[in-house]
Amino acid sequence: MRRPGWFLSAIAAGFYIFLYAPIVVIIVFSFNAARFGTVWEGFTTKWYGALLHDSAALSATKNTLQLALVSTGIATLLGSLLAFGLTRIDFPGRKIFDRVLYVPVFVPDIILATSLLLFYSLVGSFIPALELGMTTMILGHVTFQISFVAIVVRARLAGLDPALEEAARDLGAGEWKTFLHVTLPLMLPGVLAGAMLAFTLSLDDFIVSFFTSGPGSTTLPILIYSSVKRGLTPDINALATLIILISVLATISLTWLQKNKQDPHPKK
Amino acid sequence: MKIITPLLNRHFCAIVFSALFFAGAAQAEKSTLNLFIWSEYIDPQIVSAFEKQFDCKVNIDLYEDVESMLAKIQGGGAGLYDVVVPSDNLVPVMIKQNLLAPLRHENIPNLKNLDGKFVSPAYDSKNRFTVAYQWGTVGLLARKTAGQPLPDSWACIFDPAKSAGSFMLIDSIRDQVGAALKYQGHSVNSIIPSELKAARDLCIAAKSRSVGFDGSVGVKNKILAKTAQVGIVYSGEGVRAMVDDTNTTYIIPKEGSVIWVDNLAVLAKAPHRDLAEKFLNFILDARIGAQLSAYTQFATPNQAARAFIKPLDLENHAIYPLPEVTDRLEFLNDLGFKLRLYDEVWTQIKTR
Amino acid sequence: MYLGQPLTRAGRWTRAGITSGPAALWLGIFLVLPLAAILAISFLTRGEYGGVELRFTFDSYKRLAGFGELGFDSLYPVVLGRSLALGMATAVLCLAAALPLAFFIARLSERYKGAALTLVVIPFWTNLLIRTYAWQILFSPNSWLTIAAHSLGIGTAGEALYPGMLAVLTGMVCDFLPFMVLPLYASVEKMDWTLAEAAADLGADRWRVFRHALLPQIWPGLGAGFILVFLPATGQFVIPDLLGGAKTAMLGNVIQQQFASSRDWPFGSAIAAVALLLVLVGLAIFQRKGSKHEVLP
Numbered sequence: 078m079r080r081p082g083w084f085l086s087a088i089a090a091g092f093y094i095f096l097y098a099p100i101v102v103i104i105v106f107s108f109n110a111a112r113f114g115t116v117w118e119g120f121t122t123k124w125y126g127a128l129l130h131d132s133a134a135l136s137a138t139k140n141t142l143q144l145a146l147v148s149t150g151i152a153t154l155l156g157s158l159l160a161f162g163l164t165r166i167d168f169p170g171r172k173i174f175d176r177v178l179y180v181p182v183f184v185p186d187i188i189l190a191t192s193l194l195l196f197y198s199l200v201g202s203f204i205p206a207l208e209l210g211m212t213t214m215i216l217g218h219v220t221f222q223i224s225f226v227a228i229v230v231r232a233r234l235a236g237l238d239p240a241l242e243e244a245a246r247d248l249g250a251g252e253w254k255t256f257l258h259v260t261l262p263l264m265l266p267g268v269l270a271g272a273m274l275a276f277t278l279s280l281d282d283f284i285v286s287f288f289t290s291g292p293g294s295t296t297l298p299i300l301i302y303s304s305v306k307r308g309l310t311p312d313i314n315a316l317a318t319l320i321i322l323i324s325v326l327a328t329i330s331l332t333w334l335q336k337n338k339q340d341p342h343p344k345k
Numbered sequence: 346m347k348i349i350t351p352l353l354n355r356h357f358c359a360i361v362f363s364a365l366f367f368a369g370a371a372q373a374e375k376s377t378l379n380l381f382i383w384s385e386y387i388d389p390q391i392v393s394a395f396e397k398q399f400d401c402k403v404n405i406d407l408y409e410d411v412e413s414m415l416a417k418i419q420g421g422g423a424g425l426y427d428v429v430v431p432s433d434n435l436v437p438v439m440i441k442q443n444l445l446a447p448l449r450h451e452n453i454p455n456l457k458n459l460d461g462k463f464v465s466p467a468y469d470s471k472n473r474f475t476v477a478y479q480w481g482t483v484g485l486l487a488r489k490t491a492g493q494p495l496p497d498s499w500a501c502i503f504d505p506a507k508s509a510g511s512f513m514l515i516d517s518i519r520d521q522v523g524a525a526l527k528y529q530g531h532s533v534n535s536i537i538p539s540e541l542k543a544a545r546d547l548c549i550a551a552k553s554r555s556v557g558f559d560g561s562v563g564v565k566n567k568i569l570a571k572t573a574q575v576g577i578v579y580s581g582e583g584v585r586a587m588v589d590d591t592n593t594t595y596i597i598p599k600e601g602s603v604i605w606v607d608n609l610a611v612l613a614k615a616p617h618r619d620l621a622e623k624f625l626n627f628i629l630d631a632r633i634g635a636q637l638s639a640y641t642q643f644a645t646p647n648q649a650a651r652a653f654i655k656p657l658d659l660e661n662h663a664i665y666p667l668p669e670v671t672d673r674l675e676f677l678n679d680l681g682f683k684l685r686l687y688d689e690v691w692t693q694i695k696t697r
Numbered sequence: 698m699y700l701g702q703p704l705t706r707a708g709r710w711t712r713a714g715i716t717s718g719p720a721a722l723w724l725g726i727f728l729v730l731p732l733a734a735i736l737a738i739s740f741l742t743r744g745e746y747g748g749v750e751l752r753f754t755f756d757s758y759k760r761l762a763g764f765g766e767l768g769f770d771s772l773y774p775v776v777l778g779r780s781l782a783l784g785m786a787t788a789v790l791c792l793a794a795a796l797p798l799a800f801f802i803a804r805l806s807e808r809y810k811g812a813a814l815t816l817v818v819i820p821f822w823t824n825l826l827i828r829t830y831a832w833q834i835l836f837s838p839n840s841w842l843t844i845a846a847h848s849l850g851i852g853t854a855g856e857a858l859y860p861g862m863l864a865v866l867t868g869m870v871c872d873f874l875p876f877m878v879l880p881l882y883a884s885v886e887k888m889d890w891t892l893a894e895a896a897a898d899l900g901a902d903r904w905r906v907f908r909h910a911l912l913p914q915i916w917p918g919l920g921a922g923f924i925l926v927f928l929p930a931t932g933q934f935v936i937p938d939l940l941g942g943a944k945t946a947m948l949g950n951v952i953q954q955q956f957a958s959s960r961d962w963p964f965g966s967a968i969a970a971v972a973l974l975l976v977l978v979g980l981a982i983f984q985r986k987g988s989k990h991e992v993l994p
Contacts, residue, residue: 080804080805080806081800081801081804081805085797085800085801085804086801088797088801089797089798089801089802092794092797092798092874093798093816093817095794095871095874096817096820096871096874096875097820098831098835099820099827099828099829099831099832099835099871100820100823100828100831102831102834102835103827103828103830103831103834106834113566113569113570113571116839155719155720155723156720158715158716158717158719158720159716159717159719159720159721161716162712162713162715162716162717162720163717165712165716166709166712166713166716166717167709168709168710168713168717174717174721176980176981176984177724177728177729178724179980179984180728180977180980181728183924183925183928183929183976183979183980184928184929184932184973184976184977185928185929185931185932185933185934185948185949185972185976186929186932186934187932187934187949187952187953187969188732188735188932188952188969188972188973188976189728189731191735191952191953191956191965191966191969192731192732192734192735192969193727193731194420194956195731195734195735195738195962195966196727196730196731196734197420197421198419198420198421198422199734201421201422202422205424208421208422208424208425209420209421209422209425216727217727219723219727220723220724220727220728223720223723223724224724227720277822280824281824281825283825283826283935284934284935288956291421291425292379292381292404292406292425292426293377293379293404293406295406297824298824298825298826301824301826301827301830302826302935302939303384303407303409305826305830305833305939306409306559306560306563306939307384307409307559307560307562307563307566308559308562308563308566308567308570308572313830317824317827317830317831320823320824320827321823321824321827324819324822324823324824325819325822325823327822328815328818328819328822329815329819332811332815332818336811410958412957412958412959412960413957413958415746415747415960416747416956416957416958416960419746419747419748419960420956438746441745441746442746442748516958517958518958552944553944555944556857556860556942557860557942557944558942572837572838572857681745682745684745684746685743688959688960688961691958691959692951692954692955692959692961693770693772695946695950695951695954696772696773696776696946696950696951696954697772697946
């Protein structure tokens with residue numbers, strides 16, 4: 078295959094710049110000394126310092142992490158089990174289930190969010206635990222995370238050779254042992270990838286959180302949105318830069334880790 | 346070992362998650378107050394003072410327009426927050442929907458500090474559910490441009506020929522539609538479809554020439570950021586903008602405008618009702634009332650607080666309008682079922 | 698059959714129950730029931746100040762079709778059309794950008810492929826709100842981008858490029874591009890270039906080579922990417938809200954408004970129900986056409 082020509086490379090480079098322009102702008106402006114507006118008024122790091130004293134930002138960070146970790150844990154468990162069930166066991170209704178599974182992936186978030194809000198207000202008056210707050214947010218996040226996890230794990234499972242598991246059974250291993258010692262380790266890269274995806278989706282989620290949040294359960298995306306709407310920007314730039322740096326580092330290290338965890342017989 | 350590791354990881358993770366969960370829950374041991382209030386509407390130092398005096402934590406959630414607050418309470422239930430800040434026209438609505446808890450006046454001795462005008466108002470006789478918080482007006486915030494006179498009329502927004510520069514509209518149903526109604530010489534409480542349609546068309550036309558919609562705080566910040574020259578704001582935002590940037594002025598248009606009273610109220614199923622009433626009492630304290638108005642730059646309904654307010658503020662006509670100006674101002678009424686017309690108009694304004 | 702051995706019916710059901718049961722229950726309660734609630738509420742009446750009254754009515758749908766209390770208005774069908782158009786425009790623009798990108802990455806040497814792909818994915822992992830807000834900065838009156846656009850004749854001098862359709866489209870493409878690149882790349886990578894070489898040897902010009910030798914091969918990835926962008930883009934709320942102001946209201950904005958300041962749940966539910974129906978129909982068509990191509994990395 079020919080190397081890409083200079084023309085194609087130039088176009089591609091253009092699009093890469095397009096993708097990264099917003100990120101670069103945020104990082105640059107987090108050092109802008111101007112309190113209002115978008116005119117550059119000198120270099121400063123004071124907004125980063127201001128962040129440490131911003132209790133709203135700190136509590137939003139704590140909420141976001143708590144929400145993401147708990148929901149990812151639940152969703153990974155349920156989603157992986159589901160993927161296993163859908164791939165390995167044929168039961169009536171599987172086809173329909175399969176279709177329903179894709180709904181959260183394609184349906185616009187706002188519909189999921191408003192449906193959950195409606196559901197919680199209708200049911201919440203009878204069940205106090207379902208009052209808007211961290212619990213309702215977790216429940217909402219898990220709901221769309223399950224689909225993504227299941228799809229990713231299922232892709233992994235579909236690529237596995239059933240002969241390995243059958244061989245284990247033939248050698249006398251019980252069902253549970255087979256699952257534990259053969260299937261699960263083989264599934265693990267998919268499970269981890271699914272968990273990673275679910276974690277990011279939760280961290281990033283704005284709409285579902287926005288509609289199902291309650292007192293004291295503001296997350297970072299909600300905080301950023303309100304601040305952007307109000308026009309208070311300086312320390313949000315600093316916060317955003319930190320989030321960007323963390324995301325980039327996490328992505329790079331996790332991708333690198335995944336590469337090294339590849340199964341011993343890579344395709345090619 | 347290789348096989349146990351994934352399992353161990355699962356268990357380990359479960360422990361970590363539960364620990365985080367319970368750590369979060371354990372923090373809630375301290376008594377809390379859930380406050381739902383407009384943005385930039387309470388001095389953080391007042392909140393800290395309250396937290397210190399009553400050994401509690403105050404959770405503050407913010408909103409930019411009062412209808413969204415009502416929507417959140419309707420959706421989340423009357424137990425979602427402890428204290429909310431409805432405007433005068435929404436108080437009857439919330440009372441009718443059983444969203445407010447009656448105030449136990451014995452817990453709020455500072456009620457006596459209220460100015461007589463705000464005791465037992467028309468929208469809440471005998472202060473059964475609310476106490477006045479701050480009051481103010483709706484008007485224009487404009488940046489002075491060299492060589493041009495300051496706008497004095499809603500025309501700078503609604504008449505393309507008389508524009509005073511790029512402008513922003515306010516993201517609040519009654520205030521924005523009210524401005525259009527006033528410009529056309531109608532009442533802000535009109536329920537005549539033809540008048541509303543005319544106001545709607547004016548707003549839609551203005552929208553296409555505008556920089557966008559925002560809450561009062563957002564408009565103020567955008568004008569300070571020089572993203573727009575003119576905008577519709579509440580009096581407090583106007584005065585604070587003038588302090589931040591002396592090239593801006595708050596103007597009440599000659600056609601007239603809206604005057605409003607915001608109130609503190611306790612939700613019907615508030616989880617911390619006692620603490621909520623203590624909060625109301627705290628705010629009604631004379632010195633706290635003065636500190637509040639000094640921060641928000643809105644007018645205080647607290648007679649006793651006036652003794653502690655800077656004379657400069659008391660004489661500031663942007664905060665305390667002169668009687669001849671007040672004559673042009675109208676209070677917003679609860680329109681009952683007819684409010685639907687406004688909601689429909691608003692949806693059309695925002696959507697077209 | 699399970700692991701090479703036949704299962705009893707009871708055996709099948711217990712295994713299905715343990716593995717798929719919990720997730721099925723979860724999705725049933727928190728996905729299916731709420732969506733059903735939306736459908737149900739859309740046929741109820743709005744309470745005096747918001748909330749719902751248990752009275753069956755078609756009012757919300759009638760209003761959606763344009764027959765509201767203030768007379769006929771084609772407003773909402775227009776919004777629906779506008780949202781579909783935005784979704785389509787976003788998908789097409791993403792496709793136009795993703796094709797060169799995918800081909801570019803596929804042609805890189807092994808060493809750089811992974812890095813190039815990761816570089817495309819990294820923006821996806823950074824918060825959407827932050828990136829959208831960054832476009833606000835980039836489109837503000839004083840930014841070099843706006844000034845350059847003014848010199849090209851776009852927009853009026855001294856004014857920001859947002860809120861407006863251009864800003865919204867830019868934000869949308871920037872957000873959805875990785876969703877298009879990844880599935881497309883998956884197809885492009887597996888392509889058999891010898892077909893293209895053979896076609897060229899037989900005398901076909903570059904366009905025919907592309908159309909007949911390359912395009913059919915990447916069609917599955919293309920289709921998956923298109924659907925993955927078009928359907929969610931139609932219901933987007935955040936980007937039109939932050940970059941469109943309230944000047945270009947889309948489906949997502951109207952729905953959000955009904956559940957916020959307008960407090961008209963039946964109407965909001967009706968819009969959501971119609972949008973949901975459209976998405977489900979679109980999804981069904983796509984799934985019917987086969988190729989449930991793997992869309993995620």
